[in-house]
């Protein structure tokens with residue numbers, strides 16, 4: 001079986017065939033760096049990370065471009081309000097984006113071009129479209145793309161002319177009277193007063209101004225793939241579904257008009273929304289969770305990845321506390337099994353492990369080759385855990401074959417929590433616990449100190465439990481859970497504290 005992907009352009013799942021065997025030019029629309037990206041944005045970036053990892057695991061040389069939009073209406077508006085230059089304003093958000101991405105185990109793209117570093121490529125693209133008569137200068141000094149002169153417009157979104165007009169005029173703009181047609185979009189925007197103040201204006205032969213958002217992606221993608229491989233067509237272009245129209249439609253129009261080719265990208269892939277309480281997560285609605293919120297709550301990134309990958313990227317899903325909690329439990333289960341599997345590794349695999357490893361390899365490949373069916377891939381990992389635990393309980397040994405199959409699956413999905421299990425012995429530590437009268441409800445920042453802190457609380461809980469003070473015992477369990485410590489009472493009467501989550 002070969003990789004098959006759903007192509008928005010054809011609305012079909014098709015066998016993936018790159019332009020040149022063995023290599024893939026991948027472009028994914030990155031964040032607009034005016035604020036912290038939220039977990040809904042990261043759902044898209046995680047789907048793209050899975051795509052990136054699976055292409056690599058399948059043997060492709062992947063050239064992955066993810067842009068950073070550091071000049072547009074939002075970044076300029078926020079920089080103006082903050083009294084900073086554009087460059088000063090976006091810098092911390094670029095840093096934050098990379099921090100969040102690393103926390104979520106999102107692998108590095110090959111390049112992260114910033115729009116403001118590629119102005120000459122954008123100017124060149126506009127010049128050519130002007131010389132071809134596909135772009136024109138409006139009365140307001142902006143340059144527009146003439147959709148009437150590009151008949152293939154609308155192919156990706158499959159919208160009728162009427163809908164395109166309605167979509168275009170929805171975005172209330174002051175340029176309404178400068179355009180020849182309401183559908184036309186700005187390639188280059190004449191400077192407004194705050195554009196000059198924040199340093200978001202550049203010289204161009206067709207007048208001072210700044211690039212439009214759509215232009216940024218086309219110009220950088222074409223410039224970078226030409227530079228890298230001398231090509232003008234992307235193998236895969238991905239983004240969130242909200243980018244299909246107008247953003248990706250406009251990217252296609254500009255790029256194809258510029259290169260004279262029929263295609264800008266061979267495959268277009270789009271990730272569905274993450275919702276909260278039935279609403280699309282967005283800054284406008286205020287229903288935002290950011291990766292940093294989850295990180296501060298001690299949530300292991302493996303749990304977030306598991307939560308996202310339990311749903312196919314083309315399906316919407318609702319983020320709930322309950323969903324996150326069960327993903328944390330699942331990810332912890334994977335982590336505990338991983339410890340068990342790798343710690344007791346033998347020189348050779350028992351037949352049960354040979355068989356389970358073979359099945360995991362086969363099912364992982366089958367699932368991900370089938371339009372990145374992550375839910376099935378994750379299910380294959382859990383099936384391996386069930387079979388593996390049973391085999392280990394029966395005294396069978398896991399060896400290099402089982403470890404390799406596990407590491408391959410985890411290497412692509414990254415859904416396993418880092419888990420540390422600490423035994424707490426009641427008798428030995430009871431004296432020490434009584435010495436500390438006041439115990440802080442928040443753990444110390446040092447990782448080892450934090451573990452001692454958790455043990456103390458676990459002992460206090462045990463005492464409350466034996467005194468039948470269950471309400472207090474439950475309160476302590478919840479308190480520890482909120483900081484990534486999970487208490488477990490073993491059958492033999494001992495207590496285990498299971499730690500997941502990032503070091504604080």
Ligand SMILES: [Zn+2]
Pocket residue numbers: 028029030217247251
């Ligand atoms: Zn884009």
